[in-house]
Amino acid sequence: MTAPLERRTDYRVTFAVLCVGVGSFSLLQSMVNPVLPTIEAALDTDQATVTWVLTAYLLSASVFTPIVGRVGDKVGKERMLVVALAALTVGSLMAAVATSIGVLIAARVVQGVGGGVLPLTFGIIRDEFPRERVAGAIGTAAALLAVGGGVGLVIAGPVVNALSYHWLFWIPMAMTAVAALAAAFWVPESPERTPGRINVGSALLLSAWLVALLLAVSQGHSWGWSSARVVGLFVAAAVLLPTWVIAESRSDEPLVDMRMMRIPTVWTANLTALLFGAGMYAMFAFLPQFLQTPESSGYGFGVSVTESGLLLLPQTVASFVAGVLAGRLAHRFGSKRMLVLGAALTALGTLSLTVAHDEIWQVVAASTVLGLAFGLAFAAMSNLVVDAVPQTQTGVASGMNTNIRTVGGAIGSAVLASVITAQLEPTGVPVESGYTHGFAVLTGFAAAAAVVAAFIPVVRATTHLVAGPQTEAETGDEAEVASGVSRA
Template sequence: MSSTDRRTDYRVTFLVLCVGVSSFSLLQSMVNPVLPTIEAALDTDQATVTWVLTAYLLSASVFTPIIGRIGDKVGKERMLVAALTALTIGSLMAALAPSIGVLIAARAVQGIGGGVLPLTFGIIRDEFPREKVAGAVGTSAALLAVGGGVGLVVAGPLVNALSYHWLFWVPMVMTALAAIAAAVWVPESPERTPGRINVGSALLLSAWLVALLLGVSQGASWGWSSGRVLALFVAAAVLLPVWVVAETRSDAPLIDMRMMRIPTVWTVNLVALLFGMGMYSMFAFLPQFLQTPEFTGYGFGVTVTVSGLLLLPQTAATFLAGVFSGRLAARFGSKAVLVAGAALTSLGTLGLTVAHDHLWQVVVETTVLGLAFGLAFAAMSNLVVDAVPQTQTGVASGMNANIRTVGGALGGAVLASVVTSGARPDGLPVEAGYTHGFGVLVVTSALAALVALFVPVIRARTHRIVDEEQGEAVPVHPVAAPAAAPAAQPAGAHRA
C-alpha cells in the first residue's frame, strides 16, 4: 500500500517529527561546552576547533531554506527522510572522526539536517486537524530551544562518564530511528509547488549567507578590520541585492520575494533576527559566566556539569511554555504571545544585568528566559505558517528559522566583543564585560517586543487569484486585518 493511500494518525506523525527536531536541536548545543575537551583529544588549537561550530552554522544556514523549498516541490516526507539521513550520516562520521578535519566535515553534513525544521512545520500544516495546528507547531518549535538547553545539561555528564564521541552516538541513534519511522509512518505531502528547483538562486543564497556568517563568526579571531573579514562583508553586501533581484525576476524563484514582503512575514522575520541575537547568545555565554572562577569576584566556579544542571529549570520552562502556547494563541492570538515572549526576554536579561550576585537570582532569571523562549519560538512559527500559502510553508518557515540563526551569529559575535573588551591580567573577562553584554541583549529584546507590536493580525481566510500562465485559481496569502481575533488555519484537504 503506498503512503498516499494511507493517512497515519496525526499523533503518530507528531511523535516522529518531535524526535527529529529534538535530535537536530541537541546537535546545535551539545558540542559547545566541551570544545576544550575536543581540542585536547584531537591535538588541535582553539582557532581550529571553533570550526566545529562554524561549519555546522554555515551548513545549516544554507540548507535550511533550500531543503524546505525542495520539500514544498517534491514532497515534505521524502525530504524529511533525506534530512534525517544526513543527520545520521554526519553523526556517524563525527563519532568516528580520527582528526579535526574529518570532524569539521562531519559537522557540515549534520547541518544539512536543518531542513528538519521547515519540513516539520509544513507536515503539521498538511496533516493535522485545523484546531491542533497551533499547539503542534508551538510544541515542535519550542523543542528547538528545549534541545538547546538539554544539550548544555547532558554534555558534561556524558563526556565525564563516557567520552565526547557519545555526543554524536546518541543523536545518531535518535535520527536513524526517526528516519526509519518517517519513511514508514509519515504520509506523503498532499500539497506540492509546481516548477523546477532554481539552482542559480540556491547558489546565490548560499554565497551571501556564507560570506556574511563566515565574516561574523571569524571576526573576533581574524580581526574585525582585517582584509579577509572586510572582503567577506563587502561580498555579502553585493551578493544579497543581486540575489534579491534575481529572485524577483525569476519564473521559478527559490524564495518568493512577494511572500517575503507579506507584512506578517517580514515583521516576524525581523523579530526573529532580534530574538535570535538574545537566545543563542545566552546559550553560548551563560555557561561561561557560571563557570568563571570565584576569585574573579563575580563568577561561581561551577563545573560544566553543574552549570548545565543550573540551566535545567530554563529548559523545563521552555518546554512548558511551548506546550501551552497553542492554548494561549487560541485565546489571545499568536501576536500577543509573541509580544509577551519578547517582553519576558527583556525582563530576564535586565535581571541578569542588575542582579547576578547569587545563584538563585541567575536561576530565577534564566527560568523567566526559558518561558520567554518557549512562547516566542512557538508564536513566530505559528504566525509565519498562518501567513503564507500552504505550498510555501516549508520555505517560509525555513527562512524564519534561518534568520534566527543569522541573528544568533550576529548576537554571539557582538556579545563576544563586548564581554572580552576588558580582560583581566589572567585573560578572564571583567564583570563589566558580562554586565554590558547582558545590557546589549536587553536592548535587542526590547526592540523585538516593539517590532512584535506592529505584526499584522491575519484574517482566518485566504484569497484566490487567477494564475495568468496556467489559467487556474491558486491560493495566496491571507491579508492583514485590524481585527484582534486570533489567527486561524485554513483547512487542508487531508486533515481530519
C-alpha cells in the first residue's frame, strides 16, 4: 500500500539525497584512474597488479548493478538504496585505510555493490516524482554519472598533491555515509513492489557470464588475446550467456524478465548503450593520457595530471548543463531525438579529434562537444528505458541498461588500448598514428550508436495522464507496455 501522500517526504528532498549518492558513486569510478602510478609506488606493487584496482571495481559493479536493482524492485528500493550506499561507505573506508594492494582490491569489490545506486535512483524518481518532473529528474541524475566521471579526473591530481591518495576514498566515504543516513530517514518506502522470491540461480548465472566476459575483455591486452586464459574465458562466456537467457525464459520468477528485454524500445536502447559506452568510457580513459604525453614525442602537450584534469573541466560543465536541460528538451522534442543528437555529437567530437589534435584548444573544443553529447545521451537513454517498462521493473531494466553500457565501455577500452599501443616509440610512448586510429575507431562506435538510436521505436501518446501535451518520453499505452507487448 502506498503511504498517504501528505506523509511522504517532499520529492525535492528525496532528489537531493539521490544526487549525493549518484555523485559519490560516479566519483569513485574515475578518481582512481589518474593516480594508479602513485598507488603502485605507495603500496610497493607492480603495474599488472595495480590495474586490478580498476578491474575489481568494474567486475563487482557489473554483477551487482542489475541484481541490486531487481532486489530493490522486490523488497523495496529505499531499503536497497541504503544497502548500496552503506556498501560504498564501507568499501571507501577499507580503501582509505588499506596498507596493502590486496586489501585495496577487496575494498573496490565492496564498493562495486554500490553500482545499484543508479537503477534504484531511477526507480525511486519514477515512484515519488510528479509525472511531469520525472524526465527532467532522471536526466539530471543520469548526467551526474558523466559529470562525476569528469570531476573525478579534475580533482584527483590536486587532492593527491595537497593531501594523499587516501583522500580519494575519504571524501566519497563522507558523502556516501551522509547519503545513507539521509536515505534511511527521508527517502520513502517503495509504493510499488514485485512479488515473489529472488532467483538465486539466475543471479549466479548472470554473475558467471559477466565476470567471464569482462575479465577476458579487460585483461586480454595484458594476458594476450590468444592466451589460454583469455580464450577459455570467452568460451565460458559464450556458453554461460545463452544458458542464462534460456534459464530466465523458462523461469516462473526470473531475475531479468526476457519479455521485458525483448520490448523494441528496451533492446534497441540497450544496443545503443553498448555502442555508446564503448566510445564514452574509452574516451575518459585515454584522452588524459593523450594530453599528458611528452611534447618530445612530437604530438603530446606534456601537461601534468592536474593540468589535464583542468583542461577537461569544460567537458564536465557541458555534461552537467546538457543533463539539466535534457528533461525540457525531451519534453519538447522527445527522448529519442535527444539520444540520436547525443550520439551524433559524440561522433562529431571524436571525428574532430581524429583530424585535428595539434593544438590544445582543438582538444578542449572537441571534449566540450563530447561533454554536451554525454549529458544528452545519458539522460535520453535512461528516460527511454524507464518509460518503456512497467513500474515494478524499473530497477532491473535500468540496471541492465547501465550494465550493458559498462560492458560496452570495457570492450571499447580494450579495443582502443590495442589500437593505440600497436606501435610504440623507443621511449615506450605510443606513436601519434595510434591515437589517430583510436579516435577514428571511437567515431565508428558513436556513428553506429546514432544509427541504432534512430531506429528506436517511438511510443506515441494515446492517453493523457497529466495536464497538457505529452511526448514520447512521457506517454504510452500503460497496459500495453506493462504486458511487455511491443509496437513499432
